[in-house]
Amino acid sequence: MQKKKYNISVEATLEVIGGKWKCVILCHLTHGKKRTSELKRLMPGITQKMLTQQLRELEEDGVIHRIVHNQVPPKVEYELSEYGWSLQDILDSLCAWGEKHISRVYGDKFAVLEENVLNDKLK
Amino acid sequence: MQKKKYNISVEATLEVIGGKWKCVILCHLTHGKKRTSELKRLMPGITQKMLTQQLRELEEDGVIHRIVHNQVPPKVEYELSEYGWSLQDILDSLCAWGEKHISRVYGDKFAVLEENVLNDKLK
DNA sequence: CGGAATCCCTCGCGATACTG
């Protein structure tokens, strides 16, 4: 295996969770197992292609498990692996900081964080 | 001010520290004030343009301070703002997780994390 | 329903050169 050089260890972390949507996906998964369609609904801005791609990479890095139920219609679920759960504190902190940041910038976080469904086609 | 919609609070965090190099820059700054040239040396892969750009955005978001010393030759330093220090726990956790991840993947972190200077033109 | 495969285009980013 070719050893990759890092100048600082955080670079290794970013290779795993640094993708455009990866932290968002992982945060959702800290709330429990999710179906593909659920994830898509929770992230109105993501495309099918990107969702699949990011999920594959997270799976390759061992932080999530892909669970395929052999049935019709198909049903696929994703959940954090044991290794993935080692990121929980980080993910929680990232979310918590985001809330404080929203309050700082906008003054009232409740006016900003809204129902996902409402955003479906608002852009 | 136009209120931006977030579907989950971590998205707000990623707007601030989600840039390609931002976490790396911030991690270095948790070790103290740095000059521009120091940062460049600590991040052999970054270009002057990207460094300036990322620093400007971090400054706009209020997490770092830019300190200009009026002298010749020019001397500019960057340091975490008080607000930026509120990210310290997150940044430390990201670094710590990266170290564990390197060990997990490569078995021996000491073989991977090396002197920055050595990487200058290795790619 | 979940995902693979194509086409296609934007714009992120690097390379280079220049300024104070």
Add this chain to the structure above:
DNA sequence: CAGTATCGCGAGGGATTCCG
């Protein structure tokens, strides 16, 4: 030394279509 300006490439990612 720190930063700006300009050009241009190509990978990242969007839209669409097809498959099991």
